[in-house]
Amino acid sequence: MSVLVVTEHHRGTWHRISMEAVAAGQQAAQAMRCSLAAAVVGSDVGGLACDLAHKRVSEVVAIDHPQLAAYSADGFAAALSKLIDDLRPRLVLFPHTYQVRDLAPKLAASVGTAFVSDAVGMRFEGGEPIFVRQMFQGKLHADVVPRGAPPHIASVQSGAFRAESAADGDEPAPVRHLAIALGEGDVRSQTGQPYQDAQDAVDLSAAKIIVSVGRGIREPGNIPLAQALARALGGELAASRPICDSGWLPLDRQIGSSGQTVTPDLYLALGISGAIQHVVGMKGSKTIVAVNKDRGAPIFEIADYGIVADLFDVVPKLIEALGESD
């Protein structure tokens, strides 16, 4: 019996959450008193497999096939189904990435098992895992358990485990190659190379101060108010996804999992509820200020300073006070 961690990489480098998943796997294997296997899937992944073997794992399984050079749900699910058949793990852990959102539900359904997605925490009772995940846009947390026969599948959210805590082994773990048969017709989709939309991309990652707006800004006519505060503070203006989706600010000012990740000295969140997808893009900020009417908004969980008020009352006063002190 074992725990299996499936890593993710792009063009020869690890996805940053991969080692966080390895750290989660090490914790799980210890609590469940079983061995830990780590898998790397792709084409020409020998180097990555050797790198992964330095971590404290029982074995590294490399699934190497030219058809796996680019991600496809069909190809990767077939490869991992084969590995699950071979290894019969109790628990399979993934990093929660866009690729895993595409892949893991299919894998779980094909194996007929549970997939607990996007866990922010994990604990064990009687050797069985209990996962903590956010629900209702992060306003509530839930303890969730997989049901039915193993293997159970789960993914861990970015930042839930520390990559540095993924311990190295005393000596490199053995690397095993698992052969799979994949024909032309087995992968039904064709995927192109990743690209970025042509744009005069604003690089918000360099900004020291960011004023960011969410749904609470209510209408596009109110954006200049936030802009004025950003200007008074000498910072940049940014937004959560719904604002950019509505076209009120350009997409390159979006913070979150689908936009930019920032760590400014000051992040001032105006009318942002703090959904997971936004928070992963800004939780590393040095000082976080949240202004929101709803005391229950999850943004207050990560804020250093909280103001429970209407942003339309507070922001003009902030601009006024900043103007007086100049």
Added chain:
Amino acid sequence: MKIFVCVKQVMSRDAALRVGGDGLWVRDDGVAFETNEPDTFALEEGLRLREKHGGEVVAVTAGPARAASTLREALAKGADRAIHIEDDRFARADTHTTAAALAAAIGREPHDLILTGLQSDDAGFGQTGVILAEMLGLPHATIIMKIEASGGYLRCKRELEAGWFQTVTLPQPALLTIQSGINKVRYATLMGIKRARRKPVRRYASTDLGIDMAPRQEVLRLYQPQQGKQTEFLEGSAREVADQLLSKLRFEARVI
């Protein structure tokens, strides 16, 4: 093109969330419900594809009786007909159960394209669409920002992380989960609301379809999250709060 759009009714975004007595779900008495916002983008995309290529849009939900209003809204916006798989247990069903119900109903009919939102605003597992595709044996792609259909293939713009995209081409029939913001969602017109009354809604009980209701995952406890950081709440008039904040940022945090 025969297009099925899966929609879910969830608690309104502004609803006050109160954990129920069993500690397993939120109380739904005296709460307003609405169509899961990501699903509204999927419906809009389905309507646009029908307008371009012809065919039919069928709105499908697996939900309790109250979810009928979400189907009516979809019909008012332009869906041709609707399917309601009704069971109170769907209100808090896991993704596997919901997908099994949708698969049982949609699987009975020919289908060229199935669309879902990328996740629900309540439980937010973000899996139902992909599981549904697997159950129906269809190829899928997730988090789609653009769809071009031609010659039996779908050419899609798929969102990746951190501002990157990728083109994915799939043969039809296929399932796509739609990213919010892919389009501008239309409102129902008065005429649409009137017409919706005459549009057919097919109702199934979960027992009619022989759905596997055994959950693959279960909520043991639902609760308010613990404070991750010690948040200092500032109180007073707007001006007092503004002055306090600037002083904290200057002298305590030293960030301005």
